[in-house]
Amino acid sequence: MVKFLVQCIVVVCVFLLVSAYQEKDMLSEDGTQPAPYFSLASLTGDKRIDLVSLQGQKTIVYFFAPWCHVCKLSMPNLNNIYEQQNINVVAIALDYDDAAQVQHFIDELELSMPVLLGHHNIKANYRVSAYPSYYVLDEKSNIIARSRGYSSELGLRMRM
Secondary structure, eight states: HHHHHHHHHHHHHHHHHHHHHTTSSSSOOOOBBBBOOEEEEEETSEEEEEGGGTTSEEEEEEOOOOOOOOHHHHHHHHHHHHHHOOOEEEEEEEEEEEOHHHHHHHHTTTTOOEEEEEHHHHHHHHHHSSSSSSEEETTTSBBEEEESSSOHHHHHHHOO
């Protein structure tokens, strides 16, 4: 039993070290750094969503690419949170060929959350270098959590 516990501790430590390494270039999550401003068109093109309109409740800003296989596995978890909780969720598409590619990705996963079309400035401002990447913002749009890679529904809820 002791050997098993030691192995579990080692696995958890390795996981935490890998996570910390992956997140080293992301924006700070200490709660004092405001998220960079954005105003982006929705995938449907019928409206724009900006950072100010998301203030007042916690928000997950989730960056994905439609060709990303990990995003395909992770985004249904994010969509479940969007549908079940009183939390703003915004998915921002990056590194796509055209809006039709993003629409196909969203339709295939049957996602209902808002999807925005991002660009290279947003990618640079949020220091997105891998997909998926996301930030959790407090009610004042300060960054309080961040992560890169697959996120389970439980993992997303824990960061909220």
